Amino acid sequence: MSTILRQHAEQQFQEELEELKKNESGNVPANWQLSPQSVVTYLLGGKLKNGFEVSPKYIGNQRLIEIAVATLTTDRALLLYGLPGTAKSWVSEHLAAAISGDSTMIVQGTAGTGEEAIRYGWNYAKLLAEGPSEGALVRTPVMRAMVEGKVARIEELTRVASDVQDTLITILSEKTMPVPELNTEVQAVRGFNVIATANNRDKGVNELSSALKRRFNTVILPLPNSVEEEIDIVKRRVESFEKVMELPAEKPALEEIRRVVTIFRELRNGITDDGKTKLKSPSGTLSTAEAISVMNNGLAMAGYFGDGVIKAADLAAGVIGAVVKDPVQDKIVWQEYLETVVKHRDNWKDIYRSCRELI
Known part of the structure; x- marks a missing residue:
């Protein structure tokens, strides 16, 4: 047994993901590990054609998960919204694991999260020594997801200050991230998208601007029905x-x-x-x-x-x-x-x- 206290979803459920790949029969979007139908099966559980049992990761309304997965095949980002404890982060992690095979490209939103946590930062020792350069650039999880065509996760987006939130607008609408210091830009590879979570107990703390809201499809995760x-x-x-x-x-x-x-x-x-x-x-x-x-x-x-x-x-x-x-x-x-x-x-x-x- 692993000595890691909590494995990432793609590690903990590696066998299930491999079996889903072997039994894949649907259309797999560019840079996705699985088809949208298989991603839903991974989240909700089910029996594969070879008899292998996939355990459910989320117990709830299937249509909500289908909407979430379908959103990620489009040019719109996904916002998982709801009360605390409704499995927003859990669903976000498993969606990223099933789609990209990597759930670790994550930005944790807090009141202290700055623009450099979403766009990019600098290695200041290198910056002072050689000036702005590729070597001095520190890539954020969002930038790496753009380059690799993977899903980036932003937790508790409404905890982030409004002006920092708005740095996402160009990324989500133009699929580019300008780097003016190097007179260049990073263009997103197919497969890139963003899953954000927000807590409705934080409503009014840092409301998303109308421009940013238009870049997201919102799926509200409810409390269990019964x-x-x-x-x-x-x-x-x-x-x-x-x-x-x-x-x-x-x-x-x-x-x-x-x-x-x-x-x-x-x-x-x-x-x-x-x-x-x-x-x-x-x-x-x-x-x-x-x-x-x-x-x-x-x-x-x-x-x-x-x-x-x-x-x-x-x-x-x-x-x-x-x-x-x-x-x-x-x-x-x-x-x-x-x-x-x-x-x-x-x-x-x-x-x-x-x-x-x-x-």
């Missing part, structure tokens, strides 16, 4: 985590995953699953990603400080930590939920007691 779908997502991701981390614990019982997912969904939606009790919602998002994190933490607790079998006591601290982000407002919301819902549910007495002990 409790069963969300449970399946959490189960698959937790089992994957347990395998990589080699935790000394048994696989989590499906019932414990169901309880965590139910708590998160009810508080997120402001109503119990049976529709009988309205609830106050906490300030946090309580996303699927956070449910996965709670289960992973519970596995670690059970493995290292318990008997290896995950129990309510192993999950309680993680659940409370996810729900109570504001120590005043969220604590009241959580206490009301505990007393009005959790306390009165059959077979939930253990998680009620474990949570009560910690607040």
Whole structure:
């Protein structure tokens, strides 16, 4: 087993990508590793003609993934938009892995991201020694993707200042990147495109300009439709985590995953699953990603400080930590939920007691 803590998607699922290539029957766009149909199969899973099983990476609406993949075959970039924890970065990574065989051409957007992180920078020692030259130029992931005809990824685009965002306009519309210091330009090779992600909790922080919005097709990734779908997502991701981390614990019982997912969904939606009790919602998002994190933490607790079998006591601290982000407002919301819902549910007495002990 690899000692790498987290392999890139193209490394972790190399066998699946190779099998998809062997069984390819569709039209493969220039510089793509797979046809658009095979990229969708890689994301959503399925059985190939030779009987090989491709595992699902994303569980959700197939049409959304088809739209995302179709967008990347055109001259428009793709913007994956949605709530925190809706697998935007996960989908972005796997799309790049399946299309380009390389998911590492990534720019992480922050308030401090400058223009040089998107366009290009300079090796200042060489710049001072020899002036502007090819050798002194530092290529960004976006520039390398243009040269190699691959997919570049920009995470959290709306965290980037508006004037820096707009450096993408020429790149996306003209498919060129001027380098005036060298009196030249970089022209994109076929296969180049950009996948950006944006969090709707950041709406209004640094809104995309209308000119930049026109260069993107937006696909909104929603929260899981049903409790069963969300449970399946959490189960698959937790089992994957347990395998990589080699935790000394048994696989989590499906019932414990169901309880965590139910708590998160009810508080997120402001109503119990049976529709009988309205609830106050906490300030946090309580996303699927956070449910996965709670289960992973519970596995670690059970493995290292318990008997290896995950129990309510192993999950309680993680659940409370996810729900109570504001120590005043969220604590009241959580206490009301505990007393009005959790306390009165059959077979939930253990998680009620474990949570009560910690607040």
